Amino acid sequence: MGKLAVRALRAVLAVVLAGTVCVQALMMWVLVSGSDPEDGSLPLTPLRVIVILGMASAQVALVCVWRLVAMVRRGTVFSLAAFRYVDGVIGAIVAAAVLWFAVTAINAPGQREDPGVTVIMAGIGVAVLGVALIVLVLRMLLAQAVDRDVEAARMQAELDEVI
Numbered sequence: 001m002g003k004l005a006v007r008a009l010r011a012v013l014a015v016v017l018a019g020t021v022c023v024q025a026l027m028m029w030v031l032v033s034g035s036d037p038e039d040g041s042l043p044l045t046p047l048r049v050i051v052i053l054g055m056a057s058a059q060v061a062l063v064c065v066w067r068l069v070a071m072v073r074r075g076t077v078f079s080l081a082a083f084r085y086v087d088g089v090i091g092a093i094v095a096a097a098v099l100w101f102a103v104t105a106i107n108a109p110g111q112r113e114d115p116g117v118t119v120i121m122a123g124i125g126v127a128v129l130g131v132a133l134i135v136l137v138l139r140m141l142l143a144q145a146v147d148r149d150v151e152a153a154r155m156q157a158e159l160d161e162v163i
Helices: 003-033 045-074 081-111 116-162
Strands: none
Touching (some): 003 045
16 A cells, blocks of 8 residues: 555544544533534434444544554554454444434334335445445455465475475
8 A cells, every 4th residue: 555545544534533523522512511502402312322323433443444554554464463453343334334223213203104214224224234244255355365374474484494
């Protein structure tokens, strides 16, 4: 991975992380203060809590990707330590899907006249779970690459002994 690509990715990750932290802080303030700064009414607490938790899951994924990029840059991504971060990304995506299903369930009673919206929202949740499955497949590819790297190192050590 080139230096420019790593710097650009890190810049994007940092901006998104800072933005989510700011929005989380504002939403926590609204929850703690008990009123909406826009109109002074009581906040829609379940949805705001879900949004705060959803941003937390996004932040976990961002930090894990940051760590994986650092490992790629150092050339250590084909190690057992990388699995912890890949598992973190998978967990964050699954958590986001579960939170999306919670939003769908909260929204469903208001959609009795038009249940298609609820079906579409549920489909989006299934698609997010599909992304988690794609990352799981990529994790399996990483496992194969790590196994091959370990095997190549073992064979190189045997060859060095022979020579």
